[in-house]
Amino acid sequence: MAFLTRDPVHLDALIARITGPDRGGVVTFLGLVRDHHEGRSVDGLEYSAYEPMAEAVCAELIAETESRWPVRAALSHRVGPLGIGEAAVAIAVAAPHRDEAFAACRHLIEELKRRVPIWKQESYSDGTRCWVDPTAGSTKPSDEERAGARPW
């Protein structure tokens, strides 16, 4: 199953792959394209990836998550151009109980940001473009950017 896709991602499809009669809780995460970044107005963005490595790391993340918690997990990440409001990443985790599902879902998105070789180029309303660098000294990094800045 490929983790990267050029087509829109759908949570329903991910959930259908991981639910089962012994799993009573499903937690999902959907990351959407924002219309602003550090005070600049964003028109859209483009994701690119080192695809064979990204696929391998995603498989590793799923495997390690499913071995650490009693869960089934699935994820999907877009590559290519995306517009504002489109889903860039979708994650679904099913577990017997909610605690494991929340913990495993959080783990997956944080580790994905930290370890999967994917890059994002934003296009701004003034016509310029920029590769996003979560490790660059921003005046006020968000929590997710701080998470992305941790070394491997």
Add this chain to the structure above:
Amino acid sequence: MADSVGTPPTIRIRLFARYAELLGAEYLDMPAAGLSTTNDVLARIRALPGGAGVGESTLVAINLKQAAPGSPIRPGDEVALLPPLAGG
């Protein structure tokens, strides 16, 4: 990895995102001679026109696996220089 007769052993260096733009290439095949660690690759790339923008502490991968700085490489390896990751 078998090399065809007469072909000198090379290292394939993969470049992505900002690094591909800086160097004007998505990959470079370099003779393996003199390249024994990922640090040698980084030094070689940083000496090229546009290469100074590739950070000294750039994340590297060898044959699709994350590798520690200064990891040894062998002829035929694919060494990827990874700009700061921005997925999710």
